[in-house]
Amino acid sequence: MDYFFLDDFKKLTVTCPPRHYKPFIEDKMVFRWIFDNLNNENNFKPRFYLVPKKELEKINNIKNPTQRDTRICSMLALSMFVTEKQAYERFKDIEDDMGDKIFDRLGTKIASGIITKNDGVNGDFDDFGHFNHHPVKNNNYSQRFQIISNLR
Amino acid sequence: MEIIKGIKLEKLGFTPVKQGDILYHDGPLISHFIDSVNKNIHYIYKWADNDDIYNRWLVFKITDDDLVNFIEKKTNWLNLIKSNSFVYLLDIDDEIDIKNITICPVDSIPSVYLPSENSFFKVNKYEKYVLDLYHLILKKREIFQTDEILKLVLLEMKQLRTKQIDTISLINKLFDLIKPKQSKFPIEFRDVLSNNEDFTANNNISIYERGVLNSINEHILN
Numbered sequence: 001m002d003y004f005f006l007d008d009f010k011k012l013t014v015t016c017p018p019r020h021y022k023p024f025i026e027d028k029m030v031f032r033w034i035f036d037n038l039n040n041e042n043n044f045k046p047r048f049y050l051v052p053k054k055e056l057e058k059i060n061n062i063k064n065p066t067q068r069d070t071r072i073c074s075m076l077a078l079s080m081f082v083t084e085k086q087a088y089e090r091f092k093d094i095e096d097d098m099g100d101k102i103f104d105r106l107g108t109k110i111a112s113g114i115i116t117k118n119d120g121v122n123g124d125f126d127d128f129g130h131f132n133h134h135p136v137k138n139n140n141y142s143q144r145f146q147i148i149s150n151l152r
Numbered sequence: 153m154e155i156i157k158g159i160k161l162e163k164l165g166f167t168p169v170k171q172g173d174i175l176y177h178d179g180p181l182i183s184h185f186i187d188s189v190n191k192n193i194h195y196i197y198k199w200a201d202n203d204d205i206y207n208r209w210l211v212f213k214i215t216d217d218d219l220v221n222f223i224e225k226k227t228n229w230l231n232l233i234k235s236n237s238f239v240y241l242l243d244i245d246d247e248i249d250i251k252n253i254t255i256c257p258v259d260s261i262p263s264v265y266l267p268s269e270n271s272f273f274k275v276n277k278y279e280k281y282v283l284d285l286y287h288l289i290l291k292k293r294e295i296f297q298t299d300e301i302l303k304l305v306l307l308e309m310k311q312l313r314t315k316q317i318d319t320i321s322l323i324n325k326l327f328d329l330i331k332p333k334q335s336k337f338p339i340e341f342r343d344v345l346s347n348n349e350d351f352t353a354n355n356n357i358s359i360y361e362r363g364v365l366n367s368i369n370e371h372i373l374n
Contacts, residue, residue, distance in 0.1 A: 047178040052207075054248035079178055090177075096271045097175055097182060097229055100264040101201050106177065127276045 001120065004135045005046070005076045013065045016073035017134040021121035027114050030080045030133070031087040033107030033151065043111075044141045048075035077123070077132035084110055084149065086129030091151050093128075108152060113145035153201045153208055154264065156241055158256035164240065168195055168211075172281035182229075182278075184285065185211075194219060196232070200241065200265040206251060210265055211240040216289045222273055223286045229271035234258055 001023075003009060009016040034043040042050060059075075062068035081087035087110050095102050115122075119139055123132040135141065168185040174196075175182035185195040194214045201208040212233050214222075221227045233239065236258055243252035273282075 051179060052246040052248055054246070058248075093274065093277050094175065094177060094181065096268045098199065099266050099268070102181075102199075105199065105202060 002137050003120065004137050004139065005048075006137075008048070008076055009073070012069035012073055014069040014073060016069070016076065017121045018073065018123070021123050021132075021134060023117040023119070023121050024115060025117065027116050029112055030082065030115050031084050031110055031112050031148075032078065032080050032145065033087065033091060034109050034111045034145070034147070036108050038111065038142055038145065038147060043107075044078060044135075044139075044145075046076050046078055048072060051075070074132060077134050080115075080122075080131055080133045082125050082129035082131065084112065088149070088151065090128040090130060095151075103152060108150065109147045110149045110151060111145040112148050113141060153203045153206065153243075154262040156254050156256055156262070157260040158238075158241065158254040161240075161253040161255060164242075164250075164253060166190075166193070166195070168197075172285065173279050174282050175277070176279050184281070192216065196229075197242075198229070198267075206243040206245055209242045209244060210261070211242060212236050216293065219285065220289055220293075223282065225272050228269065228273075229267040230269060233261070233266065 003017070032043075034040065048056075059068060059071055062071070081090065091106065091110075094106070115133065118136070120133055120135040122134075125131045167188040169188045171184045171186055173180040173183050180197075181199050183197045185197055187193045187195070192215075194216070195211055196214055198210045198212075199207065200210040210233075213236060214232055218227070218232055218235070222229070222232060238255050238257050239261060241252075241254045241256050242250050245251050
């Protein structure tokens with residue numbers, strides 16, 4: 001697949017995306033936390049491109065290359081949820097601990113979109129219905145996702 | 153960012169060493185640190201706020217017991233924060249350099265920085281690190297408790313010895329009072345006592361032993 005972050009993957013010593021990541025067999029509706037405006041450039045940026053430079057330097061200084069690159073690979077994925085309810089409940093769990101300011105950091109809305117088998121590959125779903133998604137180039141998610149509910 | 157009512161500091165009074173992340177979503181949200189000097193002091197770093205330049209972290213101190221009580225759902229983050237008289241607020245820039253340190257009384261923490269009343273521990277909500285930490289503290293506590301029990305037993309034993317000596321001394325006095333006229337010292341009994349190296353090696357017990365022997369001797373021979 002022509003992954004969006006292929007150039008980054010090539011620099012890693014581990015297989016990225018991991019081998020067990022697979023495309024969906026059929027089109028699937030997925031959910032993601034986003035900010036108020038769908039055009040916010042951070043809405044579909046992976047964590048790797050949002051963290052402070054020094055934090056990246058720290059990660060790059062991890063001596064074990066497998067450990068380091070597995071972490072970077074995970075940071076190049078987009079966080080998604082299987083259902084709207086799971087996206088909402090996970091946010092509320094975090095909000096309970098963090099207070100109202102968490103909206104500024106993680107998002108204020110839930111957006112949903114359809115991911116097809118050609119859009120990339122996906123990791124396992126965890127207990128919260130969260131999974132990592134590695135998108136392909138030209139995915140155009142900011143146009144394909146729609147805001148469906150508020151997190152506030 | 154929120155305006156903080158507090159006292160600005162030049163530097164922190166402790167050297168934090170990160171141990172692990174407790175809550176993580178696209179980056180750490182709550183992390184655990186200890187002081188590099190006093191490793192029994194825990195600090196919780198909770199992300200609080202940000203602007204274009206800084207991330208602000210709310211830092212508060214907790215104990216082993218606080219951590220255990222939190223994981224056992226006997227308390228929540230809100231109560232743990234409020235059990236301190238003050239917290240630190242650290243503004244950290246993109247280079248992860250601390251730019252501002254403010255000591256803020258707990259009552260002055262902006263409400264938007266505080267967890268809710270529902271901020272209790274939930275299984276699977278946190279990173280695996282939390283349970284590792286929990287077991288580590290329990291293990292530490294177990295060792296400490298074993299040590300404490302041993303100390304108590306030793307103290308009891310010491311007191312018993314003292315009491316035993318007192319008792320024997322009293323018996324000796326009683327024997328002195330009685331002082332029967334004719335008796336014989338049982339050789340076998342004396343041998344048993346004097347062959348016991350543990351007893352004779354100890355000065356206190358030698359006195360005890362001597363006391364017993366003398367008493368019996370006087371009692372029986374006189």
